[in-house]
Amino acid sequence: MENSNTATTQKFSRGEAIRFGWETMKNNLGFFIVILITGGLIYFVPDIIEGLLSAKDSIILTTIGIASWVLSVVILMGLIKISLKFCDNEKTEFADLFCCFPLFFKYLFGSTLYRLTVLVGMILLIIPGIIWAIKFQFYGYFIVDKGLGPIEALKRSSEITKGAKWDLFVFNSLLLLINLLGAICLFIGLFATIPTTIIATAFVYRRLMSQIELSYASKIG
Secondary structure (H helix, E strand, O other): OOOHHHHHHOOOOHHHHHHHHHHHHHHOHHHHHHHHHHHHHHHHHHHHHHHHOOHHHHHHHHHHHHHHHHHHHHHHHHHHHHHHHHHOOOOOOHHHHHOOHHHHHHHHHHHHHHHHHHHHHHHOOOHHHHHHHHHOOOHHHHHHHHOOOHHHHHHHHHHHOOOOHHHHHHHHHHHHHHHHHHHHOOOOOHHHHHHHHHHHHHHHHHHHHHHHHHHHHHHHO
């Protein structure tokens, strides 16, 4: 039970987010298993084909590798889209996994900027890298959810994480622990923990967004 002081300073509840992710996963486990298997097949297809083809087929292998990588990025965006739909109580379908192709380059550039920013922070005695990783972690959600460009998405992520970085650090650590436990269970547990943590993260994004929108509304009012 959180005391009144903690409740007023916390911008989201870690327990509520994880519970929501867990319940959503349980109610849609078959759907998530199909999605994760599809993503895994796309990710490992180049390695499988490489074992079947000879070195002379390097052009084919390169083409397949690039196509697989592009699809992997699109699937990452699709998972964000699906998780947001669950948070919004909207109907989800398998096709949502591939619906974000038009946002590919925005996401790619945003991901590149994010990784470079975190890398610079890690070079600067590690701690700035951790802070910036948390500060900008929702850039992908703004690209998928709002269609924002990379720089604007990073700015908006910085805005909604203001005052919540410590809570997000603890939350992210819990999600990492949950997925580690899933991996320990012969990796089968990941079919439950990955959807749980993805949905939980989307839940937190929505909660932080709603607080910003309420703040804007109060200022206008």
